[in-house]
Amino acid sequence: MQRNLEGYVGFANLPNQVYRKSVKRGFEFTLMVVGESGLGKSTLINSLFLTDLYSKDYPGPSQRIKKTVQVEQSKVLIKEGGVQLTLTIVDTPGFGDAVDNSNCWQPVINYIDSKFEDFLNAESRVNRRQMPDNRVHCCLYFIAPSGHGLKPLDIEFMKRLHDKVNVIPLIAKADTLTPEECQLFKKQIMKEIQEHKIKIYEFPDTEDDEDSKLIRKIKEKMPLAVVGSNVVIEVNGRKVRGRQYPWGVAEVENGEHCDFTVLRNMLIRTHMQDLKDVTNNVHYENYRSKKLAAVTCNGVDATKNKGQLTKSPLAQMEEERREHVMKMKKMETEMEQVFEMKVKEKKQKLKDSEAELERHHEQMKKNLEAQYKELEEKRRQFEEEKANWETQQRILEQQKLDASKTMEKNKKKGKIF
């Protein structure tokens, strides 16, 4: 029932008002990059946003050696033409790098879910003025340019994440492939994606003819084959960003060389808002309904946050405060316990060392006494021997004297003849 207006009312100005308000507020966008190390993720991020998010002073996760999959986020505030963008890049170093990569997607899923949960809680709070949107709006998945097809790891990951986040698959380091190989590879990947029923991000159809032509062209090029670089090289007098090889220069912004410009336009210039909308309306709603259905089915369930939605706001605040106080008390008692334990330990140690010292002292004394006794014994023996020897000597002397006396007597008696 469309009615025609007879004069100028002025609500055609509405978009401008929305525009002015949003510009004041600024925008937020969270982008996640997933892929094996060495596929050029950090370089691509730097190229996309023309900033050095990862530079020599703050080396990106790619330069460090990791053993398990981490999820790291870095925030950067970019300004352009009066519009502010708080860009959060979530990186996943260590993905697919180990020998055994089972469940390497679990940390990623946990991260996305936790961001959804934070948003859900923030939404259900009483005081909602500051509701930062940290949900992951887009996930760029980097496929290694093997030229053959998707790896089992790629398929597993995308299958598990297509319901939680907008997945955009990219062919990394696309300057490895010749144009023919690239075409074949893209076809193969799309075939496998359809086979496994993976739902990658779909561009919305518009009624505008021009736009729909553009969108159709983009759809044909999926998955996008990208090359990243921030090094400026001179080619035929022009300055371009690219990679210098002995046989030529691969230009990043040349549509014939790679699909980087397509990605950038799509991601930033045309579909950023749409990505956020799909995240909000589809993925987040999926998560929310699943979470809430779990609550209403079970009634009382294990996670403590769910009870809040059925109580009145005041009671909820009371509960929050009570929880907080309890937590504090628990922490205090724990710390006291730890303190007690440490004191006991120290006391015990001191006692032990004291006993040791005592024992040692005793032993030393005993040793000393024993030595003394030994010495006494030896001395006695020595005295005895001396006495013996002296008596012997005396006897011998006596004998000698006797003998000489008898000899004298005999001589005197003149028995020598």
Add this chain to the structure above:
Amino acid sequence: MSEIVPPEVRPKPVVPAKPSHVAPHSSGPFVPSPQGTGGEGRGSALLGYIGIDTIIEQMRKKTMKTGFDFNIMVVGQSGLGKSTLVNTLFKSQVSRRTTSWSRDEKIPKTVEIKSVSHVIEEGGVKMKLTVIDTPGFGDQINNENCWEPISKYINEQYEKFLKEEVNIARKKRIPDTRVHCCLYFISPTGHSLRQLDIEFMKHLSRVVNIIPVIAKSDTLTLDEKTEFKQRVRKELEACGIECYPQKEFDEDMEDKSDNDKIREAMPFAVVGSDKEYQVNGKRVLGRKTAWGVVEVENPNHCEFSLLRDFMIRSHLQDLKEVTHNIHYETYRAKRLNDNGASGGNRKNTD
């Protein structure tokens, strides 16, 4: 040199049938040592031409008649260009290439060992080349112990050879299926070796000659290439992995200096291709991209020619010898010791 492996001689462009000099060059006082005994390490002067140096020509003739075998194994994740490189190395379609990835050729669930043999001939010399492919290596989500089937295969070949050797009635020429060389393909990430690479090379560098190569090296610019190579070399040293040519087997200073030069350049950054394009009026093997043609045999573009010269034109025989004299002997000693230790029980596990 063992008598089982017929010695292969590097083909010389011109083999002299008879030397041009006949008289001895020392016109001074005669050396009063026995002549005609042919160089007992003392370099005695010969009084006439005997013809000992024609032994080279005789060996060459014999080799040409019998031909020889060479077994090369290629290991690496799928899509790294292994089959293409082997085809480029031997300039013929010896390896089945998976260009059309049909449904039946999906990534196998376990590591398989597939060997394909071809007889190629050049200059009258026949070579039975066996390429052993290992599809499925490193492609799964969980790649624990994926080197085990490969290790088992290599030991099985040694076992086969040992059984033949130990036989009472030996064959005149034991068929040699032992793996002479293993080309390990490193993915060109530009950062460092992956955990899987290190594990594989640790387990197998003592069993077989490993030559690491950087696959699809047209991804890397020159700076990235040198940095990557340095990092890889450092990591290999840190983990104690010795690739071919091993330092401990250098026989003399000349060997050492040659091999040192090669070790400095390893791992070779290669690009493979079997398509030809026109560049500056010449037809070259290469890959044509929108920004230029990568020439496979141009040493400024990639090190394929270095690898080929090293592997085929200078060290082919050495690869076989090291396999036979060192790796096989190690295996043999271990086996015979085990046999002796368990009182002659033949059914031992390795």
